[in-house]
Amino acid sequence: MRVADNTSSWSELLSAIFSNPEKGALFLVLLAGAWRWIRELWREGKDDEHHESLVETLMEENRRLREELRKEKHDHYDE
Amino acid sequence: MKLLQHFREGTGGRLRRILLEAPWSSYDLLSALIVSGIGLYLWLNAEMFQHIGGVYQQMADVATERQWGILFMGCGGFALIITLWCVAPQFLWRLSARMATAFCLLVLAGNNLLNFPPPLSTVTYLLLALWSVWGILRTHESGR
Numbered sequence: 696m697r698v699a700d701n702t703s704s705w706s707e708l709l710s711a712i713f714s715n716p717e718k719g720a721l722f723l724v725l726l727a728g729a730w731r732w733i734r735e736l737w738r739e740g741k742d743d744e745h746h747e748s749l750v751e752t753l754m755e756e757n758r759r760l761r762e763e764l765r766k767e768k769h770d771h772y773d774e
Numbered sequence: 775m776k777l778l779q780h781f782r783e784g785t786g787g788r789l790r791r792i793l794l795e796a797p798w799s800s801y802d803l804l805s806a807l808i809v810s811g812i813g814l815y816l817w818l819n820a821e822m823f824q825h826i827g828g829v830y831q832q833m834a835d836v837a838t839e840r841q842w843g844i845l846f847m848g849c850g851g852f853a854l855i856i857t858l859w860c861v862a863p864q865f866l867w868r869l870s871a872r873m874a875t876a877f878c879l880l881v882l883a884g885n886n887l888l889n890f891p892p893p894l895s896t897v898t899y900l901l902l903a904l905w906s907v908w909g910i911l912r913t914h915e916s917g918r
Contacts, residue, residue: 716884
């Protein structure tokens with residue numbers, strides 16, 4: 696009964712969309728626009744994440760090199 | 775097999791470049807002018823729906839020629855301003871301009887498709903509408 700109700704409500708929605716060109720057009724345009732916007736936001740988030748990880752890697756590298764330099768200086772004074 | 779490779783390197787490759795890499799401003803300008811022109815035509819011909827035997831009945835059921843004309847001129851004008859703006863507008867402005875023209879072209883294509891047999895202009899409107907939807911999907915944050 697519930698499946699039949701769902702089917703009929705979906706078919707009603709589809710027939711309403713297809714029998715009114717403006718509703719169908721609005722539905723399609725909003726769907727395409729929302730899809731594009733979400734994709735762009737997702738990509739932006741991914742780029743930020745990538746940028747952050749690059750900065751973190753560079754800082755870690757910098758810390759490591761400074762540590763090495765400090766150690767070398769220390770060894771040099773010991774000699 | 776060789777023919778397929780030839781196609782991929784030749785016409786197929788060219789088609790792929792046009793669809794994925796070619797600048798879209800020329801299409802944006804064309805579609806904005808078409809939508810604005812149709813809007814102006816509808817606004818000036820207040821009894822157009824009655825003269826053309828029932829083809830635009832679905833649109834006539836929703837609004838008058840003047841109302842459709844104002845909507846089309848608004849959408850087309852907005853898209854024209856965004857396309858001709860001297861610097862690239864923000865992503866959401868460009869996306870909404872493309873959505874506005876796609877909506878108008880889809881209404882025309884849908885209206886024609888509801889007739890049987892559909893009038894000849896259905897092919898033109900349908901292709902323009904599909905290209906507009908493709909344009910929405912190809913709008914990027916960077917580039918126009």
